[in-house]
Amino acid sequence: MKLFGKWDPAEVEVADLSVKGYMNLASKSVMISGGKHAKQQFKKSEQHIVERLVNKLMRTEKNTGKKLKVYGIVEGAFDIVAKKTKENPLSVLAKAIANAGPPQRRVDTALMFIAKGTHAASFKKAKTAEAALADEIISAANRDVKSYAINHRDSVERVAKAAR
Template sequence: MAAEDQPDPDKPAGTDEEGAAAQLFGEWDITNIEYDDPSTERYITVTPVAHTMGRHAGKQFQKSEISIVERLANRLMQTEENTGKKQQTMQIVRDAFEDIHERTEENPIQVLVQAVEHSAPREETVRLKYGGISVPKAVDVAPQRRVDQALKFIAEGVHSSSFKTTTSASDALADQLVGAANYDVQTYAVNQKEEKERVAAAAR
């Protein structure tokens, strides 16, 4: 490798040859994302790549290395009528991000990270059997599962808000993310998280 091709050790990671910050969709900066929840920080990955072409498929726990934006898009596809429509789903996410920026004037990736953190349940219940009797027991949720559950709740909220209604999927996604980022309990994702924790508290 020629000397001019060597990476500059003084240049921050995530910048291109001109020194511009790495951007998702060529528009949103990913270098200054803040995390409020240290337990889930390592499982909420932000990268400028929004479509990895399934290179992580089949690798255990590799999903945590995938961009949280792509994981959200993949989760949105997990309904019968939307299976496999990756390009359409990515366009929905892009439209939702633009809508979020217009509403809040904030980086929509930061809003997504906050929404995931606020929608991630800390406790849930399992069923233990004692002599044929099922007894609910409250348990802590692993950080990786917390992120999985948050994405599930957000996707379910988008589907329920936009399916057979006049609300577009991108508007529904923007509503869910902004509401969850603001910890609005009327938002489906936050409501489900609160419900899980309420049931767990009763089973302690």
């Protein structure tokens, strides 16, 4: 089953072994878990990675609780990523998560940084949320410092290194 009817998750290979076990890319018809993972430890890793990205993007003030709207934003962003990179957007997202996260708590922190960067680039600005999310994913996958996620990860690691 293809994601949004366009991209096959079976084609995606996660190169980074430290995040591979925490990124679920299995095919699902409906990616709404309804919070079934909330009370059990480590069950969040069984949730599809796109649903986790959608949940992180929904935390902003404007999109709180609007899951279908955010799914539309993610689908539009994946279209832009596919056009710009000529790759499966899920593999670009997997690279972005592997690059943007610090060594510990990688997946959640990387998704949070990507969501915050998207919100900062699009809220009360001319840039659409789809374009901001696509740019954030592509630049994080390429380890570009203009990405909020990469820039913030580097600054956090720099402060942590100075505190040692």
